[in-house]
Structure formats: C-alpha cells, structure tokens
Amino acid sequence: HELTLSLGDGLRPGCIDDASDRAKYMEFIMLGELVDRARRAGVQVMVEGPGHVPADEIETSVKAMKYVTDGAPLYLLGPIVTDIAPGYDHITAAIGGVIAGMNGADFLCATTPSEHLDLPTKEDIFEGTIVTRIAAHSADLAKPGIKDRARLWDRKMAVARMDLDWPAQFDQAINPDLARQIRHRRGVEVDTCTMCNELCAIRLAKEAMEREEEKAKKKEKSEKRT
Ligand code: SF4
Missing domain, CATH: 3.20.20.540 (Radical SAM ThiC family, central domain)
Structure with a gap:
C-alpha cells in the first residue's frame, strides 16, 4: 500500500x-x-x-x-x-x-x-x-510550467464571450448552474448580457466589422463590373 x-x-x-x-x-x-x-x-x-x-x-x-x-x-x-x-x-x-x-x-x-x-x-x-x-x-x-495549460481554459471562455456564445460560456464556467441562473433570472432574452445590453461593446464591434465586410464586398463587386 x-x-x-x-x-x-x-x-x-x-x-x-x-x-x-x-x-x-x-x-x-x-x-x-x-x-x-x-x-x-x-x-x-x-x-x-x-x-x-x-x-x-x-x-x-x-x-x-x-x-x-x-x-x-x-x-x-x-x-x-x-x-x-x-x-x-x-x-x-x-x-x-x-x-x-x-x-x-x-x-x-x-x-x-x-x-x-x-x-x-x-x-x-x-x-x-x-x-x-x-x-x-x-x-x-x-x-511557470503550469500557466500555459491553465490559460487554455480562460482562452476558451474569452472566445465564447467574444462570440456571445452562451452555451459555450456556461460549459466553461466553473459553476455552470449558477452562471445560467443569474443569466436568466430577469427573464430577459437578449443575445448580450444585461450589463450594457444595447451598448454591448462586443455586439457593437461585431456589427461594425460586419458592416465593413459588407462594404468591402460591395466595392469589390462594383470594381469587377467596371
Ligand atoms: S453587455 Fe457589456 S458586459 Fe455584457 S457582454 Fe456586452 S460588453 Fe460585456
């Protein structure tokens, strides 16, 4: 033994x-x-x-x-x-x-x-x-020696937050039940959290990037036509 x-x-x-x-x-x-x-x-x-x-x-x-x-x-x-x-x-x-x-x-x-x-x-x-x-x-x-492995977990949470991917955020949470309960306690269904809500920096940045991509695509198309 x-x-x-x-x-x-x-x-x-x-x-x-x-x-x-x-x-x-x-x-x-x-x-x-x-x-x-x-x-x-x-x-x-x-x-x-x-x-x-x-x-x-x-x-x-x-x-x-x-x-x-x-x-x-x-x-x-x-x-x-x-x-x-x-x-x-x-x-x-x-x-x-x-x-x-x-x-x-x-x-x-x-x-x-x-x-x-x-x-x-x-x-x-x-x-x-x-x-x-x-x-x-x-x-x-x-x-040292441990932090690279430990940081993978936080990285996964950071990516889930950037994507506003709630199931992935709960999966990475140390206490998923508590996180889920707090997220849903006001019964408000929005893709951001209710901290900044419509002013969510992540959503605004995402929308701005999507607009820029859209503009770039339109520009490319019109250049091909001319
Ligand atoms: S609403 Fe604010 S706190 Fe919530 S995810 Fe967006 S930026 Fe972060």
Missing part, C-alpha cells in the same frame, strides 16, 4: 498577529527535520502550513517552508488574510491561497463560509470547494 505522512503544524497561527512569530518559524525548522527523517526511512511525506497570514507575509512564509523541507509538497488551508470576516472566510482564504499558490504552495484545502462559526453544511462545502478551486486555478494562471 502507498502511504504518505502528513505533518501538521501544532503551532499554526490562530490569528493574523501570530502569523510569523518565533514559535511558528521554529516549527518550520522542526518540520524540515521530520521531513528529512521520514525520507531517510523511505516514507513519503507532505507538510501543512499556517492558516492565518497577512498578505505581505505569505511569500516569505511559503518560501521558508519550501526551503526548510527541501521542497516537500506543501498544503494550506487558506491562509486567510484577515480575521474580521466570519461568514466570508472562503473568500479571505482564497485571497491568501492565490498568493501562496503563486509562491510555491502545492495544494489548497477548501475553506467554507462557516469556518470559525459552525460545522459546514453540504451547501457550505460546495461553496467553499468552488471558491478554493477558483483560487487554485488563479494561482496556476501565474505559475
């Missing part, structure tokens, strides 16, 4: 003020020693990192952990970037997750809106998972 030891962090910060204290950085060093010991014994290992870190300390924290653990796979819950948003901690975690992911975190745990408040419901877990996937994908878009 395959087995991976997951080394958690007992001194993980419980608030922004604790994020980069002496105890936490001492523990990074100990985790590095434990990773080394596990590897010498032929046991594969991954490492958990802190959960509350202000945005400007995330890069240092992630890079320090990767350095002292000799690149062991690192997973994080968040880190959340502020303590003042109970009910929105899937979002505070996603903000930190993007920065952590860009700087070397390998795996983001899902954080739900009920973090610090209550056991999550099924809906909370769904919401938290989607938002964490958005954070992970946003980090992938900026990561």
Whole structure:
C-alpha cells in the first residue's frame, strides 16, 4: 500500500498577529527535520502550513517552508488574510491561497463560509470547494510550467464571450448552474448580457466589422463590373 505522512503544524497561527512569530518559524525548522527523517526511512511525506497570514507575509512564509523541507509538497488551508470576516472566510482564504499558490504552495484545502462559526453544511462545502478551486486555478494562471495549460481554459471562455456564445460560456464556467441562473433570472432574452445590453461593446464591434465586410464586398463587386 502507498502511504504518505502528513505533518501538521501544532503551532499554526490562530490569528493574523501570530502569523510569523518565533514559535511558528521554529516549527518550520522542526518540520524540515521530520521531513528529512521520514525520507531517510523511505516514507513519503507532505507538510501543512499556517492558516492565518497577512498578505505581505505569505511569500516569505511559503518560501521558508519550501526551503526548510527541501521542497516537500506543501498544503494550506487558506491562509486567510484577515480575521474580521466570519461568514466570508472562503473568500479571505482564497485571497491568501492565490498568493501562496503563486509562491510555491502545492495544494489548497477548501475553506467554507462557516469556518470559525459552525460545522459546514453540504451547501457550505460546495461553496467553499468552488471558491478554493477558483483560487487554485488563479494561482496556476501565474505559475511557470503550469500557466500555459491553465490559460487554455480562460482562452476558451474569452472566445465564447467574444462570440456571445452562451452555451459555450456556461460549459466553461466553473459553476455552470449558477452562471445560467443569474443569466436568466430577469427573464430577459437578449443575445448580450444585461450589463450594457444595447451598448454591448462586443455586439457593437461585431456589427461594425460586419458592416465593413459588407462594404468591402460591395466595392469589390462594383470594381469587377467596371
Ligand atoms: S453587455 Fe457589456 S458586459 Fe455584457 S457582454 Fe456586452 S460588453 Fe460585456
């Protein structure tokens, strides 16, 4: 059987003020020693990192952990970037997750809106998972070696938007049901969205290009006749 030891962090910060204290950085060093010991014994290992870190300390924290653990796979819950948003901690975690992911975190745990408040419901877990996937994908878009593959998805969405191709936009959406529901909630059937509607820049540009093509064709025809 395959087995991976997951080394958690007992001194993980419980608030922004604790994020980069002496105890936490001492523990990074100990985790590095434990990773080394596990590897010498032929046991594969991954490492958990802190959960509350202000945005400007995330890069240092992630890079320090990767350095002292000799690149062991690192997973994080968040880190959340502020303590003042109970009910929105899937979002505070996603903000930190993007920065952590860009700087070397390998795996983001899902954080739900009920973090610090209550056991999550099924809906909370769904919401938290989607938002964490958005954070992970946003980090992938900026990561050397991964970004070219990650950007293909966004490219498909961009093309679908340019074409005002709604089925394709829903297919590419991370949560197609939610996108479809918002699109149709006013019951208005137009080919653009209702943000700019008749002034939709995409539609106006498309119509302008079609007019230009039409003019060019007419000109070509009349030149052939003369
Ligand atoms: S209506 Fe505005 S927001 Fe909507 S697709 Fe067109 S340009 Fe974009």
